[in-house]
Amino acid sequence: MANEETRKQDILDALGKFDEESKLSNDKFVKDLESEREIPSVIYHYTNDLGLRGILETGKFWLTDIFKLNDPSELEYGISHLIETLVTAVDSGAQTLSAHVKAFRSKGLKTSAYYYLCSFSSDGDELGQWRAYADNGRGFALGFDRKVLEDAFMNDKISNQENSTFPITYNEAYISDLQRGLVKELFLKIQWHSFKFLDEDAYFDNLLFPLINHGLYRSLHFKHKAYKNEHEYRFLQIFPHDQPPPEVKLRSRDYSLVSYREFDWRSVAAKALREIKIGPSADKEKAMQFVRDCQQVSNIDPLELTVSNIPYRAL
DSSP: OHHHHHHHHHHHHHHHHHHHHHHHHHHHHHHHHHHHSOOOSEEEEEEOHHHHHHHHHHOOEEEEEGGGOSOTHHHHHHHHHHHHHHHHHHHTSOGGGHHHHHTIIIIIHHHHEEEEEEEEESOSSOHHHHHHHTGGGTSEEEEEEHHHHHHHHHHSOOTTOEEEEEEOBOOHHHHHHHHHHHHHHHHHHOOGGGGGGSOHHHHIIIIIHHHHHHHHHHHTTBOOGGGGGGOEEEEEEEEETTSOOSSOEEEEETTEEEEEEEEOHHHHOGGGEEEEEEOTTSOHHHHHHHHHHHHHHTTOOOOEEEEOOOOOOOO
């Protein structure tokens, strides 16, 4: 009995070390990504007329629960590489873990932590963005000084909150290698058959839980190459799974409620907003007057107003 308890503790210690080393590995891959990418000086947020007015009047951005994104496939893309590696490893090893791993999608992701993000683009005049996020070209792109906004965001947090900002990478081979490496590192610490020393309830908490956390964090840095034209830049907030984040609000969308948090950029980085660009299919004079009116009622100093150069008309 003593030997079994000792073995169990050895397993838990090994998993704790895996968790710590995975955090360091995550830090390294993020730094590697940053060194390979040109960081933009200005980042843009595409929106419609209501969005523009709301952002100017309230001075706030909405960071959306990642499990309520418009396109859930964004999460599936990066995490699928980890799941495939796990299932293969389990099927070729201890069968007792198979059910836990295959329940990964339905249970694991949404119980790992609380994630909220807001998306920007380093391209201030991109056709796909105008179509998808700015009222089919009739909306606006708000240009922010990336460093000023980023510094304010990184400092705007509570004790149990992790904030990060990063450009999205569109490289499938890279994320696949990262996820396989995560599983490989776990194998270096412990073998699947060792879990016979742990009860069934401990499988998820002690094995899959750290894998989910680190695997999902890596996934959030990647998207399929088909979205490369978006040049996405993300602001991300993470809260521990056992400490729900404060000040969560709800908005309705497609007969469902979407949770989100607010970032009050205006109170901490009022000078970050540098320009507003009008969409390619907007009524230019009407749109310019609308922006000026919104600036006036919001007590915002006049900003540089530009117009998209894309020869495009809404359908």
